Amino acid sequence: MRVRLRIEKWVGGGQGLARTEGKVALVRGGLPGELVEAEVVERKNHLEGQVVRLLEPHPQRYTAYLPPSADLPLEYPQQLPLKQGLVQEALERIGKLEFALAPIQASPEALHYRTAAQYALHPLGGLAYRQPRSEELVRIPEDPLIAPPLLETFRLLSSWPLANALEVVVRGSLYENRTQVGFVGGEPRFFQRTAQALVQEGVAGVVWAEASPKGRFRGRMRALAGETRLLEDFGGVLSSVSVGSFAQVNPKAAGLLFQEAAQIVGVGERALELYAGSGVLSLHLASRFHQIFAIEINREAVGRGETDAARLGAQNIVFKREDARIFARFLPAELVMVDPPRAGLSEEVLQGLLEHRPQGILYIACDPATWARDLGKLVRGGYTLVFARPYDFYPFTHHVEVLSLLRR
Numbered sequence: 267m268r269v270r271l272r273i274e275k276w277v278g279g280g281q282g283l284a285r286t287e288g289k290v291a292l293v294r295g296g297l298p299g300e301l302v303e304a305e306v307v308e309r310k311n312h313l314e315g316q317v318v319r320l321l322e323p324h325p326q327r328y329t330a331y332l333p334p335s336a337d338l339p340l341e342y343p344q345q346l347p348l349k350q351g352l353v354q355e356a357l358e359r360i361g362k363l364e365f366a367l368a369p370i371q372a373s374p375e376a377l378h379y380r381t382a383a384q385y386a387l388h389p390l391g392g393l394a395y396r397q398p399r400s401e402e403l404v405r406i407p408e409d410p411l412i413a414p415p416l417l418e419t420f421r422l423l424s425s426w427p428l429a430n431a432l433e434v435v436v437r438g439s440l441y442e443n444r445t446q447v448g449f450v451g452g453e454p455r456f457f458q459r460t461a462q463a464l465v466q467e468g469v470a471g472v473v474w475a476e477a478s479p480k481g482r483f484r485g486r487m488r489a490l491a492g493e494t495r496l497l498e499d500f501g502g503v504l505s506s507v508s509v510g511s512f513a514q515v516n517p518k519a520a521g522l523l524f525q526e527a528a529q530i531v532g533v534g535e536r537a538l539e540l541y542a543g544s545g546v547l548s549l550h551l552a553s554r555f556h557q558i559f560a561i562e563i564n565r566e567a568v569g570r571g572e573t574d575a576a577r578l579g580a581q582n583i584v585f586k587r588e589d590a591r592i593f594a595r596f597l598p599a600e601l602v603m604v605d606p607p608r609a610g611l612s613e614e615v616l617q618g619l620l621e622h623r624p625q626g627i628l629y630i631a632c633d634p635a636t637w638a639r640d641l642g643k644l645v646r647g648g649y650t651l652v653f654a655r656p657y658d659f660y661p662f663t664h665h666v667e668v669l670s671l672l673r674r
């Protein structure tokens with residue numbers, strides 16, 4: 267059904283909220299203040315849909331080309347109060363907490379900031395994005411969100427027939443000004459010659475990964491050509507990254523967050539970092555604690571962390587390839603730092619924190635909703651929220667990171 271809506275505000279997940287005939291409508295593709303025409307369907311308690319026509323666009327709507335993943339087409343300065351509002355609202359509505367956030371930290375670059383990107387391969391050649399919630403592929407001629415080292419790789423991959431892969435992943439380093447490429451799907455032998463050619467063209471390394479139902483790079487992987495790791499600068503700490511496991515995609519913005527985290531945690535005997543990745547945060551805190559345990563489930567990330575700590579002489583960081591749920595084995599610790607995936611903390615980790623009650627909990631989050639849910643439980647369990655600041659790691663999208671500190 268087609269309706270005319272005035273978007274009142276932006277809510278979690280990048281949807282515009284509007285009201286029509288006593289009902290709430292949540293629609294994608296609209297910005298606060300805009301008058302739009304939307305195609306909506308009836309859900310249990312609300313309407314849901316997609317903007318099909320802008321009747322009165324936002325005066326600061328961003329009109330240059332953006333890929334479909336960029337769901338916040340607004341001039342950069344206007345994006346920041348929206349994101350601040352999303353986090354503040356999550357804290358109040360989901361966490362049931364009254365707390366004034368510190369002002370959002372903008373990304374040092376509004377465009378060309380991403381050092382990692384995944385694309386589908388279009389059957390007619392070229393790189394594509396899958397439309398949200400559909401299998402439809404949209405060919406993308408350029409990607410203004412990717413950082414300079416990735417631009418040449420994007421161009422190379424766009425011009426080559428890569429029909430055997432399901433997806434291609436690019437990871438770059440600003441520090442080295444180079445990239446790695448990962449092909450997902452098909453068989454490694456399909457990509458051998460392409461991998462060698464890419465390395466000849468200046469790509470640092472190429473890997474292949476099977477299309478695993480467990481997720482990207484969670485199944486078999488094989489190095490096809492060149493190097494498997496690059497060094498990246500995260501706020502003055504040189505840490506390794508690789509195409510096959512997690513690393514922050516906006517190193518300049520993440521570097522600012524790690525630096526502020528190191529300033530606010532104080533000093534102590536022992537700290538634990540859960541969901542540590544390759545331990546970049548632990549490396550930032552190495553001089554503040556006598557010993558740090560970095561707990562991470564991904565073997566490759568743990569391997570990179572151990573190599574980084576050895577290269578940087580941080581002998582007091584001990585990596586453990588473990589599930590965060592067993593963190594209590596490494597207690598007591600004055601500080602527990604967590605940076606979980608979007609789902610937030612598992613019930614076991616939350617209960618463990620409430621039972622063992624470390625003095626401080628540093629919580630870094632990439633999903634304000636699950637962060638607010640977890641913070642509500644920690645505060646009702648006796649912790650006080652003493653600091654929280656949103657960080658914009660992902661300009662032109664609804665995503666926002668948060669740095670926060672709780673004390674008991």
Ligand SMILES: C[S@@+](CC[C@H](N)C(=O)[O-])C[C@H]1O[C@@H](n2cnc3c(N)ncnc32)[C@H](O)[C@@H]1O
Nearest residue numbers: 512514541542543562563564589590605606607
């Ligand atoms: C959001 S990333 C943060 C990584 C790191 N702190 C950083 O900034 O680079 C989340 C990390 O948690 C890891 N992870 C996911 N589930 C886990 C679990 N149950 N136990 C331990 N680590 C887990 C992932 O492999 C990933 O490296």
